[in-house]
Amino acid sequence: MSDLKVDEETGVETTGHVWDGIEELNNPLPRWWLWTLYACIVWAIAYSIAYPAWPMLSGATSGVLGYSSRGEVAEDIAAHEAKNQGLVVEFAAVELAALDPASDLNRYAVARGGSVFRAQCSQCHGSGAAGGVGYPNLLDNDWLWGGDMDNITHSIRHGIRNDTDDDARYSEMPAFSEILETEEIDAIVEYVTSLSMPEFDAGMAEMGTVLFQDNCASCHGEKATGDRDLGAPNLADAIWLYGGDREALKYTVENARFGVMPAWGQRLTDADVRAVSVYVHSLGGGE
Amino acid sequence: MSSQSLYAAQEPVFPRRVKGKFRNLKWWIMAVTLGIYYLTPWIRWDRGPNLPDQAVLVDMASRRFYFFWIEIWPHEFYFVAGLLIMAGLGLFLFTSALGRVWCGYTCPQTVWTDLFILVERWIEGDRNARVRLYHGEWNIRKWRLRLTKWVVWLAIAVATGGAWVFYFTDAPTLLRDLGNYSAHPVAYGTIAILTATTFLFGGFAREQICIYACPWPRIQAAMMDPDTITVAYRDWRGEERGKKHENKTGDCIDCMACVNVCPMGIDIRDGQQMECITCALCIDACDDVMGKIGKPRGLIDYLALSDEPAERAGTPATPIWKHVLRPRTLLYTAMWVSIGVGLLYALFIRTDLELAVSPVRNPTYVLQSDGAVRNIYDIRLRNKTGDARILHLSLTSDEILRIDLEGRDGLRQLEIPADTTILQRVYVTARPNDAAASLHITDLTFWVEDLDANVRANQATTFNGRE
Numbered sequence: 001m002s003d004l005k006v007d008e009e010t011g012v013e014t015t016g017h018v019w020d021g022i023e024e025l026n027n028p029l030p031r032w033w034l035w036t037l038y039a040c041i042v043w044a045i046a047y048s049i050a051y052p053a054w055p056m057l058s059g060a061t062s063g064v065l066g067y068s069s070r071g072e073v074a075e076d077i078a079a080h081e082a083k084n085q086g087l088v089v090e091f092a093a094v095e096l097a098a099l100d101p102a103s104d105l106n107r108y109a110v111a112r113g114g115s116v117f118r119a120q121c122s123q124c125h126g127s128g129a130a131g132g133v134g135y136p137n138l139l140d141n142d143w144l145w146g147g148d149m150d151n152i153t154h155s156i157r158h159g160i161r162n163d164t165d166d167d168a169r170y171s172e173m174p175a176f177s178e179i180l181e182t183e184e185i186d187a188i189v190e191y192v193t194s195l196s197m198p199e200f201d202a203g204m205a206e207m208g209t210v211l212f213q214d215n216c217a218s219c220h221g222e223k224a225t226g227d228r229d230l231g232a233p234n235l236a237d238a239i240w241l242y243g244g245d246r247e248a249l250k251y252t253v254e255n256a257r258f259g260v261m262p263a264w265g266q267r268l269t270d271a272d273v274r275a276v277s278v279y280v281h282s283l284g285g286g287e
Numbered sequence: 288m289s290s291q292s293l294y295a296a297q298e299p300v301f302p303r304r305v306k307g308k309f310r311n312l313k314w315w316i317m318a319v320t321l322g323i324y325y326l327t328p329w330i331r332w333d334r335g336p337n338l339p340d341q342a343v344l345v346d347m348a349s350r351r352f353y354f355f356w357i358e359i360w361p362h363e364f365y366f367v368a369g370l371l372i373m374a375g376l377g378l379f380l381f382t383s384a385l386g387r388v389w390c391g392y393t394c395p396q397t398v399w400t401d402l403f404i405l406v407e408r409w410i411e412g413d414r415n416a417r418v419r420l421y422h423g424e425w426n427i428r429k430w431r432l433r434l435t436k437w438v439v440w441l442a443i444a445v446a447t448g449g450a451w452v453f454y455f456t457d458a459p460t461l462l463r464d465l466g467n468y469s470a471h472p473v474a475y476g477t478i479a480i481l482t483a484t485t486f487l488f489g490g491f492a493r494e495q496i497c498i499y500a501c502p503w504p505r506i507q508a509a510m511m512d513p514d515t516i517t518v519a520y521r522d523w524r525g526e527e528r529g530k531k532h533e534n535k536t537g538d539c540i541d542c543m544a545c546v547n548v549c550p551m552g553i554d555i556r557d558g559q560q561m562e563c564i565t566c567a568l569c570i571d572a573c574d575d576v577m578g579k580i581g582k583p584r585g586l587i588d589y590l591a592l593s594d595e596p597a598e599r600a601g602t603p604a605t606p607i608w609k610h611v612l613r614p615r616t617l618l619y620t621a622m623w624v625s626i627g628v629g630l631l632y633a634l635f636i637r638t639d640l641e642l643a644v645s646p647v648r649n650p651t652y653v654l655q656s657d658g659a660v661r662n663i664y665d666i667r668l669r670n671k672t673g674d675a676r677i678l679h680l681s682l683t684s685d686e687i688l689r690i691d692l693e694g695r696d697g698l699r700q701l702e703i704p705a706d707t708t709i710l711q712r713v714y715v716t717a718r719p720n721d722a723a724a725s726l727h728i729t730d731l732t733f734w735v736e737d738l739d740a741n742v743r744a745n746q747a748t749t750f751n752g753r754e
Contacts, residue, residue, distance in 0.1 A: 028295035030495070101694025128649030139663070142656040196658075237656035238719075282693065284653070284663060284714050 084108070088271065096274060096281075097149040106278065113279025116272045120264070129283050134242055134259055139283050142239040145169050146228045147287040153277040159263035160231075168263055171231035176215065177254035184211050189249045195224055195236040196244065299421060300494055300552035302404060303414035303544075307571025316392050317401055325446070328453035332356075335673030337705035345455050351706070357634065358671060360708075369630045373623055380619035382510040384611045385589075386517035390503065391566035396496050399447070399489040400550065403440055410436045414547055440490045441482070448481030494551045497564060504561050513593035514610045518565045520545075520556045520587050523599045528556075538582050545569035545587055555587055565589075639671035640678075642735045642744045651751040658719030662750050666711045668735060670703040676737050677702050682715065683732040687723055688750065689716045715750060726752045 005014045007025055017024040048054060051063040062068075081088075087108045099106050118127060124135045131137035136144065145155050158167040176185055191208025194200040213222065219232040226234035233241060241259075242252050264273055280286070330342035332355060339346065344353040352359035352367065359366050381388050390397060411417050411432050423429055452474045453461060464470035465478075488496050497504065511517070520539075529535030539556070546554045548569060551562045555569045567589065574584040594604040647663035655661055670676050680699050682690050692699060693712035703709050715731070717723035729750040736743045 028292055030499075031294045031296040032495075033499075034294045106694070126649070128647070130650035130653065137650075137653065139650070139653040140655055140661075234656065238654055238658040239656050282712075284661070284693065284712075 091274070092271060096153065096278060099278065101282070106282075109275045109278035110282050112272070113275035113277070113282075116268065116276045117279050120268065121276065124261075129280070134257070136241060137239070138280050139285055140239060141285045141287075142234065142237060143228065143285070143287070144226075144231050144233055144241075147281075147285055149277060149281050149286070151228075152280050152286070153274065155261070156277055156280070157263065157265035157273050159265075160261040161258060162260050162263055164266065165263035169231055171219075172258070173219070173252075173256040175254060175256045180211070180215065185250060185253050188212050188216065188253055189246050192224065192235050192249055193244075193246060196238060297495065298552065300550065301414045301417045301421070301547075302550045302568070303547040303572075304408060305548040305568050305572045305575070307568075307574060309567035310571050313392060313401065313566065313568075317398050320393060320398055321402070325450045328450065328458040334358075335705070338673045339457055341457055343454060344457070347455060349706075360669065360671065363637075366630060366633070369626055369633075373626050373630075376619055376623040376626070379510055380616055380623060382507050383512070383515060383619060384616045385565075386511055386515050387504075387507055387563070387565045390497065390507075390564035394564075396488060396501070397550075397564065397566065399443075399485060400493050402443060403489040403493075404550065406439050406443070407436055410439070437490070440486055444482040444485035444489070445478065447485045448478035451481055452477050494562065497551065498562055508561075512615070514591050514613055516589050516591050516607065516610055517559065518555060518563060518567055518570060518587065519559065519590050519592065521585065521590070521598065522556065523595070525556065525586050538577070538586050540576070540580065542576055544572040544576050548572040559592075638742070638744060640676070640735065640737060640742050640744045641667075641669040641671070642733060642746050643667040643669075644733050644746045644748045646748055646751075652753065654753065655716070658724070659716050660719075660724040660752050661714050661716045664713045664715065664733070664748065666713050666733065666735075667708055668701075668703055668711060669708045670705065673705050675702055675704050677739065679736045679738055680711075680713065681734045681736070683734065687717065687721050688731060689718075690714070691716070717750065717752060722752075723750055724752050727754055728752075 005016060005023075006012065007014050007023060010025060013026040015024045015026045048061075049063065050065045051067055052060050053063065054061040087105060090105055091109060094105060099109065117125075117129070121129075125131050125138055126135070129138040136142075141147070143151070145151055145160075154167075155169060158165045158169065160169045161171070162168050176188075180188075187204050187208035188211050189208070190201050190204035191212050194202075194205040194208075212220075212224065216224070219230050220226055220235055221232070224235040225237075226232045238244075240248070242248055242257055264276075268276070327343050328341065331340050332342035332353070333340050334353070338358075339353060341353065342355050344351075346353065350361045357366075378389055407417065411420055420429060420432065449465075452465075456474075461470060461474065465474065492500075524537065525539030526537040527535045528537050528539035528541045530540055545556065546552075546569075548571070549555070550566065550568065551564060553560050553562045555563065570587050570589070573587040577584050577586055590598075591605070591610045593610075597604050643666070645665045645667070647665060651662070653661045653663070666680070668678060670678075677700055680690065680692065680701070682688055690699065691697065691714040692701065693714065695701065701709070701711060713733075717729075723729040729752065730747065731750045732745050732747045734743060734745045
């Protein structure tokens with residue numbers, strides 16, 4: 001150190017730094033502050049040994065305490081599962097149709113089913129369960145195969161029109177383009193339109209009535225109100241799975257539709273299937 | 288190399304006993320604040336059989352704040368936020384008017400340090416005895432006095448942490464549980480932490496906390512101006528300081544009383560300092576000396592720096608009230624009052640039955656097979672009373688829209704237990720040919736009514752038809 005400057009006023013050395021004529025005094029730091037610094041260094045070393053700390057090429061040092069946040073989450077999940085154990089046992093034994101909507105068990109089932117739904121079902125049926133073209137809206141009161149708890153559970157467990165499950169619901173409409181003339185199909189479409197729409201061609205509909213009774217009534221019923229045992233949709237109501245305008249109807253009659261749902265009983269636990277049934281039933285359309 | 292050490296051991300401060308009006312004020316404030324702190328959790332308040340009967344209770348587990356007749360729910364946390372803002376503005380107001388009065392009189396660090404110094408003086412004697420003891424060797428007497436002091440400090444520290452936990456759960460129950468070691472570990476942990484910090488900060492760190500740890504000394508500088516009333520030394524009257532026989536002309540006789548009583552260990556005669564907490568004990572000490580030597584009091588005094596030129600010239604200073612009432616303080620007061628009035632208004636219009644309606648927008652509407660249109664709403668009902676209630680749900684336009692409660696089989700009534708929120712899914716349906724079924728938006732209002740108590744609440748929302 002070449003030239004130590006000492007402040008006249010206080011007799012303390014300066015650091016030599018000057019701002020606007022104000023000089024910085026080189027006052028000593030408090031000793032306890034120094035010791036706190038040493039303690040922090042010791043703590044940091046101990047901490048980096050005890051906990052995961054040092055980044056390596058792949059991953060990081062694991063720390064002697066074996067702590068991981070993943071493990072902490074796993075513990076949390078295990079703790080919650082242990083907490084719900086009573087409800088799980090109770091839920092496995094309960095008759096779903098007899099579940100009291102105001103009970104804790106029902107709340108548990110709806111919450112569990114809701115999370116299963118969002119993870120597994122929302123891709124097709126939508127996060128709000130409103131479905132889309134070709135994917136049934138689960139919020140309304142129209143059910144192809146029945147909307148009571150047992151029917152909903154059956155549809156979810158075994159699926160619709162898939163070959164992987166022998167109990168899957170199965171319905172198949174013929175493609176009428178190979179059976180009927182275009183004009184005849186147009187007449188049937190006009191008849192179906194007349195069932196739910198105010199504007200239609202009365203002559204064509206009249207002709208369609210006869211054709212409908214000959215070709216379609218065996219599944220959809222004489223009054224076109226459908227048949228849940230066959231999975232035949234009601235054509236006289238306001239709800240259309242593939243659209244209710246003439247163009248969509250014509251396409252459906254000509255080519256038929258073939259929607260498929262997986263058999264969730266093969267992929268989910270029985271409890272999850274039951275829970276998601278309760279959830280779907282609770283969406284407002286359950287019977 | 289430099290001759291002085293880079294690091295210095297702490298200079299201990301041994302404040303001398305002092306008597307006077309500010310010291311008395313500090314005693315009173317200590318008694319009142321500590322009294323409030325220790326006794327508040329033990330005030331009982333009858334809220335009925337289903338609610339806790341503790342007047343002030345921060346119930347984290349059930350997420351309720353109880354403050355006498357006021358019960359704050361999580362969604363009403365703006366009350367707490369508002370009070371915190373008022374506390375902040377109040378601090379600004381007092382700082383701009385009177386400097387660091389908070390630091391000097393009511394800051395917990397000051398109050399507990401004062402209490403710890405009181406204990407220290409009782410056990411080890413006043414300043415001179417303590418200085419002797421500090422420099423003396425560690426003999427049996429020193430050990431005895433030190434251990435006694437530390438035990439009493441520890442007892443105070445335990446009581447400090449012990450009082451804190453009572454604000455968060457029923458006090459008598461917790462006291463019993465603490466006694467037979469069955470209380471929650473969090474309670475013991477909190478007591479242990481607060482005991483350690485109180486013992487350390489009040490006993491050993493004292494003025495170091497104010498100087499190094501607390502950010503307030505730095506912030507306060509922005510809130511003070513020359514009109515702020517602070518503790519200051521009238522150097523124009525005191526200098527040239529010294530003993531009379533030394534032919535010094537000032538009133539200050541350099542007796543060091545102001546320095547010896549200072550809990551921060553500073554000399555106020557050096558002028559305004561960051562360390563000064565304006566506790567005014569130096570004023571008491573100096574006034575005492577001035578009285579003894581037959582001079583007027585006020586050599587060290589609460590005064591505004593802007594008065595210095597007038598006082599130096601011997602002309603009358605600006606009256607205190609003119610210093611205190613100035614645009615800055617009036618603005619702080621106005622802000623403080625307006626927030627207070629707002630909170631009071633919010634408190635006044637609050638009801639103990641609340642309804643919150645969230646329309647389910649995914650999807651916005653559901654078409655039914657007969658052409659009817661249904662909307663779904665999640666309704667949150669809050670019963671803030673201590674009794675279960677039977678509530679009836681209805682709509683303003685009942686004749687057009689039908690209302691159904693999920694899982695209630697057509698019933699429109701539901702029972703809500705005391706002090707509870709329930710979430711109820713509600714379906715509202717417009718018949719196929721009604722306007723609401725085809726209109727994009729129809730206004731509608733939900734009503735919830737307790738028929739027994741004749742209490743109602745409502746919330747407006749909208750109904751979405753087929754577009």
